[in-house]
Amino acid sequence: MRIPSWIRQHLAAVRALLVLTVVLGVAYPLAVWGVAQVPGLRSHAQGSLVSADGRTAGSSLIGQSYTDKLGNPIKKYFQSRPSAAGDGYDPTATSASNLGPEDIVDTLPDPKLVAADKTDENAKTSLLTTVCTRSKAVGELEGVDGSRPFCAKDSGVGAVLAVFGDRDRRGGVPHPTRVVSVNEEEGVVRAPFVASYDGVKVELAKYGEDYSKGLIVPVKGDAPNKPAVPADAVTASGSGLDPHISPAYAKIQVKRVAEARHADVAAVRKVLDEHTGGRDLGFMGEPRVNVLELNLALDRKFPVQ
Known part of the structure; x- marks a missing residue:
C-alpha cells in the first residue's frame, strides 16, 4: 500500500x-x-564572581559604579569607566550611545525648566558636550587640568559656533555676519567661550532658535593636544560593561584615594602596580586595571569607614 x-x-x-x-x-x-x-x-562560565567578607562583591568581568546615593563619586574608591548600558553597567541592557564624532550640537533645554530645577525631556546632549562635561568633572575631582580640545573651558560644553553669512565656493563663510555659540544657552551661562570670531561678536544661543543654516564650526581652543584626563575616563565602551580602566586613568586617581584612606601615596601606587595587567599574550590589547579587584585590595590593606 x-x-x-x-x-x-x-x-x-x-x-x-x-x-x-x-x-x-x-x-x-x-x-x-x-x-x-x-x-x-x-x-x-560561573560569572567570575568575586567575594569579599563572605558576600559577593561583583564580577571581575562586569564593571560597576562607585558612587553614593546622589551619584557623587565615593572618594576612597577608584572610579570606573563611564557606562551607557541602562542606568550603568546593566548586563540586560548592554549597549553603547551609538553617537559618532560628528555629534557636536546640543538640543538646548527650556531655560524656564532649568531655572525651576526640572528636566526638559526634549533636550539632548551631544557626544562632544558629554565628553567635555565628564572631562571637566574628572579634572575637578582629581585636581588635574580637565580641559581638552573643542571644549569650552568654563561652561564644560562643546565649543561649537554657527557662523552665518554668504558662502564661498568651498562652503566657507569668508565674511561672517552673525556668529552663535550653539551649545551655550542665554540665561544659563553668562558669556560665550569666545568673545568674537573673525571680528564678529559671538552671541549666546537662544532657546527654540534654529541655527542649522549656519556653518557649524568646532573651535579647538588652547587646550593641550594630549589632555591630562585620559579618553577612557570620558567615553563609554562599546558594551557599557567594561570592568577595566587604563593605567593612565588610574594614576590620576591615586592621590585622591590615598588621602581618603589616610594612606601613603606611594603605598597606594604600589597596590595599583600589583593590579595592573599587561597585554594579552604580550602583544594584544593594552595594559589595564580591574577596578573591582583593585578596590577590594585597598579595602583589605587600607580599611576605612
Missing part, C-alpha cells in the same frame, strides 16, 4: 524535529556545558 505524499511529508518533518531536538536541544548544550567545566574556563 502506497503511503500518501502528505503523510510522508509530515513523517519527514517529525523525524527532522526529533533529530534537531536531540542535536541542538540536548547534545549541543551538554557539549557547551562540558567545555565550560574545563579548568581555566569554569570560573568564567
Whole structure:
C-alpha cells in the first residue's frame, strides 16, 4: 500500500524535529556545558564572581559604579569607566550611545525648566558636550587640568559656533555676519567661550532658535593636544560593561584615594602596580586595571569607614 505524499511529508518533518531536538536541544548544550567545566574556563562560565567578607562583591568581568546615593563619586574608591548600558553597567541592557564624532550640537533645554530645577525631556546632549562635561568633572575631582580640545573651558560644553553669512565656493563663510555659540544657552551661562570670531561678536544661543543654516564650526581652543584626563575616563565602551580602566586613568586617581584612606601615596601606587595587567599574550590589547579587584585590595590593606 502506497503511503500518501502528505503523510510522508509530515513523517519527514517529525523525524527532522526529533533529530534537531536531540542535536541542538540536548547534545549541543551538554557539549557547551562540558567545555565550560574545563579548568581555566569554569570560573568564567560561573560569572567570575568575586567575594569579599563572605558576600559577593561583583564580577571581575562586569564593571560597576562607585558612587553614593546622589551619584557623587565615593572618594576612597577608584572610579570606573563611564557606562551607557541602562542606568550603568546593566548586563540586560548592554549597549553603547551609538553617537559618532560628528555629534557636536546640543538640543538646548527650556531655560524656564532649568531655572525651576526640572528636566526638559526634549533636550539632548551631544557626544562632544558629554565628553567635555565628564572631562571637566574628572579634572575637578582629581585636581588635574580637565580641559581638552573643542571644549569650552568654563561652561564644560562643546565649543561649537554657527557662523552665518554668504558662502564661498568651498562652503566657507569668508565674511561672517552673525556668529552663535550653539551649545551655550542665554540665561544659563553668562558669556560665550569666545568673545568674537573673525571680528564678529559671538552671541549666546537662544532657546527654540534654529541655527542649522549656519556653518557649524568646532573651535579647538588652547587646550593641550594630549589632555591630562585620559579618553577612557570620558567615553563609554562599546558594551557599557567594561570592568577595566587604563593605567593612565588610574594614576590620576591615586592621590585622591590615598588621602581618603589616610594612606601613603606611594603605598597606594604600589597596590595599583600589583593590579595592573599587561597585554594579552604580550602583544594584544593594552595594559589595564580591574577596578573591582583593585578596590577590594585597598579595602583589605587600607580599611576605612
